[in-house]
Every structure is written in structure tokens, then in C-alpha cells.
Amino acid sequence: MLEGSAIQRIALIGYRVTGKSTVGPLVARRLGWRFVDMDQVLMERFGDSISGYVALHGWEAFRDAESDLLRELSESAHLVVATGGGVVERETNCRVLSASWLVVWLDCQLSVILNRLRLDSKTAAQRPSLSGLDVVEETARILERRRPLYRHTAHLTLDSSRFEPEHMAEAIVARLRNPSGPVDF
Ligand SMILES: Nc1ncnc2c1ncn2[C@@H]1O[C@H](COP(=O)(O)OP(=O)(O)O)[C@@H](O)[C@H]1O
Numbered sequence: 001m002l003e004g005s006a007i008q009r010i011a012l013i014g015y016r017v018t019g020k021s022t023v024g025p026l027v028a029r030r031l032g033w034r035f036v037d038m039d040q041v042l043m044e045r046f047g048d049s050i051s052g053y054v055a056l057h058g059w060e061a062f063r064d065a066e067s068d069l070l071r072e073l074s075e076s077a078h079l080v081v082a083t084g085g086g087v088v089e090r091e092t093n094c095r096v097l098s099a100s101w102l103v104v105w106l107d108c109q110l111s112v113i114l115n116r117l118r119l120d121s122k123t124a125a126q127r128p129s130l131s132g133l134d135v136v137e138e139t140a141r142i143l144e145r146r147r148p149l150y151r152h153t154a155h156l157t158l159d160s161s162r163f164e165p166e167h168m169a170e171a172i173v174a175r176l177r178n179p180s181g182p183v184d185f
């Protein structure tokens with residue numbers, strides 16, 4: 001487990017639409033730290049949407065770029081990062097995160113995820129199909145596979161189906177200031 005005084009960076013992990021990109025800036029603002037959304041940086045590097053890039057180059061190329069960026073960010077201090085939902089697909093990423101970040105898993109109920117996926121305007125450009133299956137089947141299957149990876153990698157878990165973004169940001173800051181506090185909300 002990380003020591004409180006050693007925590008220099010916070011990573012938000014979790015499935016698509018669990019609120020990583022929404023909660024991250026709220027945490028950074030409270031701490032006076034920098035916020036980075038990995039998907040935004042990757043789209044700037046690609047000069048393309050995630051959907052456009054994956055259609056041309058495939059998921060492995062996306063995962064390579066994502067892993068390179070995570071390693072780069074792991075050199076910085078006073079940083080809050082919203083990862084992409086698939087960052088845990090690479091074991092090396094999980095090891096890097098657990099070792100040198102305070103990792104917060106935003107968990108969420110399947111029904112809420114499906115609803116947010118349908119409503120969120122970023123879905124078409126930033127969340128291309130992972131499997132070719134229909135979205136309900138894909139989400140259920142991939143969530144089941146990833147949940148143990150998120151759980152294993154995280155130091156703190158918050159239920160994004162139950163809490164508002166501001167409330168979760170508050171809980172994350174409280175955990176940073178008191179590392180022996182509760183690990184689940
Ligand atoms: N705790 C929450 N309660 C209600 N809506 C939320 C919550 N967190 C995120 N949302 C909404 O869900 C959508 C996806 O959020 P986003 O931050 O982009 O998720 P992620 O980065 O995890 O994919 C947005 O429309 C956002 O407003």
C-alpha cells in the first residue's frame with residue numbers, strides 16, 4: 001500500500017462512462033494539481049478521434065500508445081489523471097498504477113452504464129465497439145472480465161451509480177489526506 005506522504009499522483013480507473021473525465025478535474029481543482037485526460041492527449045497525438053484511429057490502426061496500436069502515455073505521466077508529480085476504461089487490459093499498466101499512483105476505481109451498475117453510454121455525446125467519437133457485439137452484450141461481458149482487474153489495481157472504490165461527481169471528488173481528497181480511511185463508498 002502507498003504511504004500517504006508518497007502520493008504524488010492520482011489515477012481514476014473504471015469502465016466507460018463511470019465519470020473518470022468528469023470527476024478528475026474536480027479532484028485536481030480541490031488539490032491545486034494538474035489534470036490530464038489520457039484520451040484527450042491521445043486524440044491530440046493521433047490527430048483523430050479514438051473511433052477514427054482504431055478503425056485505421058486497430059486496438060493494439062491504441063493500447064501501445066496508451067501504455068506509452070501512462071509511463072510518461074508516471075514521471076510527473078501533483079497530477080490527477082482520467083485513464084481510459086481499457087487501461088487495465090495491459091498487466092504492465094496495472095503494475096505501474098498500483099505501485100506509484102493512488103488508484104481510484106469508479107464502479108457503476110450495468111444499467112446505469114448502458115443508459116449513460118446511450119446519452120453521452122462523446123460515445124460515438126471516443127468509444128468505438130470493443131468486440132463487434134451489440135452494446136448490451138459487449139458491456140456485460142467486458143465489465144465482467146474487467147471488474148476483477150479494476151478491483152485488484154485500485155486502492156479506493158467509489159460507486160458512481162450512487163454518488164454525484166462532487167461527492168466522489170470530496171471522498172478522493174479525504175482519502176488522500178487520510179490514507180488509512182475507508183476504502184469503499
Ligand atoms: N456520478 C455521476 N452521476 C451522474 N452522471 C454522471 C456521473 N459521472 C458521470 N456522469 C455522466 O456520464 C457521462 C460520462 O462521463 P465521463 O466523465 O465522460 O465518463 P468516463 O470518462 O469514465 O468515460 C457524462 O455525460 C457525465 O455527465
Ligand SMILES: O=C(O)C1=C[C@@H](OP(=O)(O)O)[C@@H](O)[C@H](O)C1
Nearest residue numbers: 015016017084085086126127128
Ligand atoms: O473501454 C475502453 O477500452 C475504452 C474506453 C474509452 O475511455 P472512457 O473510459 O473514458 O470512455 C477510450 O479510452 C477507448 O474508447 C477505450
Ligand SMILES: [Mg+2]
Nearest residue numbers: 020021039082
Ligand atoms: Mg473519459
